[in-house]
Amino acid sequence: MFRYLTLNISVELICLITALVCLKKSSGKAWLSMIPFLLIICLTEFGGKYLKIIYLQDPVHNLTNSWLYNVLLIFQAGFISLHFKYLIGNYVNSKPLIYSGLALTALLYIYELYDHGFYKYNNLTNTVLSVQFITYSLYYYYNLLKADSYSNLKYSADFWWVTGILFFCFGTIIGSLFYYKLSPILISSKVYLTTYIYITLNIILYSCWSYSFICKKWQMSTSKK
Amino acid sequence: MANVDIKEIVLIATIIFLLAPTFLVLYVNLYNQRKKRHIEEKALLESHFQQELLKTQVEMQEQTLNHISREIHDNVTQVLSFVKLSLAIPAKDTREQVEIKISESRNLVAQVINDLRDLSKSLSYEHIIQLGLVQTIEIEAGRINKSGIIKIDLAIGGDARNLGEQRELVLFRIFQEALNNALKHSGAKQLKINLDYFDHLFNLTIQDNGVGFLAGKPNNGGSGLRNIVNRAALIGADAVIDSAPGKGCCIKITIDPLTQYTHANGNHDSTG
Numbered sequence: 001m002f003r004y005l006t007l008n009i010s011v012e013l014i015c016l017i018t019a020l021v022c023l024k025k026s027s028g029k030a031w032l033s034m035i036p037f038l039l040i041i042c043l044t045e046f047g048g049k050y051l052k053i054i055y056l057q058d059p060v061h062n063l064t065n066s067w068l069y070n071v072l073l074i075f076q077a078g079f080i081s082l083h084f085k086y087l088i089g090n091y092v093n094s095k096p097l098i099y100s101g102l103a104l105t106a107l108l109y110i111y112e113l114y115d116h117g118f119y120k121y122n123n124l125t126n127t128v129l130s131v132q133f134i135t136y137s138l139y140y141y142y143n144l145l146k147a148d149s150y151s152n153l154k155y156s157a158d159f160w161w162v163t164g165i166l167f168f169c170f171g172t173i174i175g176s177l178f179y180y181k182l183s184p185i186l187i188s189s190k191v192y193l194t195t196y197i198y199i200t201l202n203i204i205l206y207s208c209w210s211y212s213f214i215c216k217k218w219q220m221s222t223s224k225k
Numbered sequence: 226m227a228n229v230d231i232k233e234i235v236l237i238a239t240i241i242f243l244l245a246p247t248f249l250v251l252y253v254n255l256y257n258q259r260k261k262r263h264i265e266e267k268a269l270l271e272s273h274f275q276q277e278l279l280k281t282q283v284e285m286q287e288q289t290l291n292h293i294s295r296e297i298h299d300n301v302t303q304v305l306s307f308v309k310l311s312l313a314i315p316a317k318d319t320r321e322q323v324e325i326k327i328s329e330s331r332n333l334v335a336q337v338i339n340d341l342r343d344l345s346k347s348l349s350y351e352h353i354i355q356l357g358l359v360q361t362i363e364i365e366a367g368r369i370n371k372s373g374i375i376k377i378d379l380a381i382g383g384d385a386r387n388l389g390e391q392r393e394l395v396l397f398r399i400f401q402e403a404l405n406n407a408l409k410h411s412g413a414k415q416l417k418i419n420l421d422y423f424d425h426l427f428n429l430t431i432q433d434n435g436v437g438f439l440a441g442k443p444n445n446g447g448s449g450l451r452n453i454v455n456r457a458a459l460i461g462a463d464a465v466i467d468s469a470p471g472k473g474c475c476i477k478i479t480i481d482p483l484t485q486y487t488h489a490n491g492n493h494d495s496t497g
Binding site for chain 1: 244245255263431
């Protein structure tokens with residue numbers, strides 16, 4: 001059991017538990033949708049780890065668990081885009097932007113599946129999705145700056161959720177840009193630098209999200225009073 | 226050599242990775258600065274609004290006091306003086322003559338009591354809150370019509386509803402200002418007042434048939450008309466003043482009652 005509990009999975013599980021504890025019906029559908037999304041992420045990570053162990057025992061066929069992450073990509077695009085639709089929708093009509101982004105993602109996804117099949121990871125879709133999320137984050141920041149109402153950013157659930165995504169996607173894109181230069185660098189005998197980078201990005205993302213769920217709980221309890 | 230390359234790449238990558246936190250720190254800083262400025266500006270506007278509201282109340286009180294003073298001087302004092310003289314009954318008057326004089330005096334005293342009762346209903350801030358804009362304007366129009374100085378035609382369109390205490394107070398002050406202008410400067414014989422209540426719109430139109438003026442000229446209209454425009458803006462309303470020499474003057478105030486105007490929503494405690 002413990003062989004499945006990697007640092008990544010632990011962080012994701014902590015985030016899921018925080019979401020389960022902090023998010024209630026009154027938080028709204030957009031926030032509640034984070035619970036099934038995080039559950040899907042955790043299940044995918046467990047499945048990915050399990051497949052990796054299985055496939056490593058069969059070096060002849062050189063199989064990878066990328067297809068599972070291709071499935072996860074669909075949920076990532078859906079859940080995160082819809083959450084952005086809700087967040088940006090607090091300021092402007094976000095539907096045209098989000099639905100166009102989703103359409104582009106769908107096209108790229110189908111193209112990549114057609115191009116290299118289901119068993120190779122859809123890198124292009126992932127990179128374009130990251131660019132989209134960075135754009136949404138910056139657009140959200142712009143609207144937040146323009147808005148008349150003042151919120152204390154330190155305790156703003158929306159702000160920390162977007163910040164987590166921005167850090168993660170920005171890091172992912174930089175990591176992809178330098179991948180071929182960074183990937184050969186070994187930190188210890190078995191672990192590559194890129195592994196550390198991706199673990200750090202995951203920790204930043206899920207820490208920000210966990211904190212944003214806690215902020216949401218605070219918001220709900222203060223608004224009830 | 227390879228080690229140097231790797232170090233350079235790691236350094237560059239680290240610097241680029243640091244861009245995001247740097248951006249975030251700068252953004253939060255900018256956000257806090259802008260919001261601080263925004264809050265200060267809002268507080269300034271709020272205080273400006275409260276000052277203007279207070280000024281409006283003081284002006285209304287002044288106008289009410291002038292009106293009361295005029296009524297007492299021109300009407301009540303005159304009638305009571307007449308009653309006093311009338312009741313100084315000479316000894317030679319017959320019983321019949323005395324009864325007539327007493328009866329006349331009783332009628333005059335009754336008239337004075339009525340006038341004083343009307344005067345007590347004079348137009349003050351409390352009356353606008355109690356009676357509402359429509360009834361207050363109706364009373365004022367009735368008073369002016371009774372005096373015969375000018376003829377006021379009042380028309381109410383749609384279902385009259387409360388527009389909010391502060392808005393109604395400012396609207397009534399605008400009406401008073403327009404009325405004053407018409408009485409003092411226009412030489413108008415007739416004043417048409419329309420209050421139109423639509424679902425999402427309220428119009429107050431005040432039109433006189435006086436001498437008019439060139440509305441486009443900056444010095445025309447004086448501070449009274451400037452006050453009307455400024456006060457309308459204060460409650461989120463638009464004021465359009467249309468006039469031409471010989472064609473009278475039309476002042477139209479348009480307001481969307483559903484618009485939540487930042488400084489016109491709170492309840493005003495001070496009664497001045």
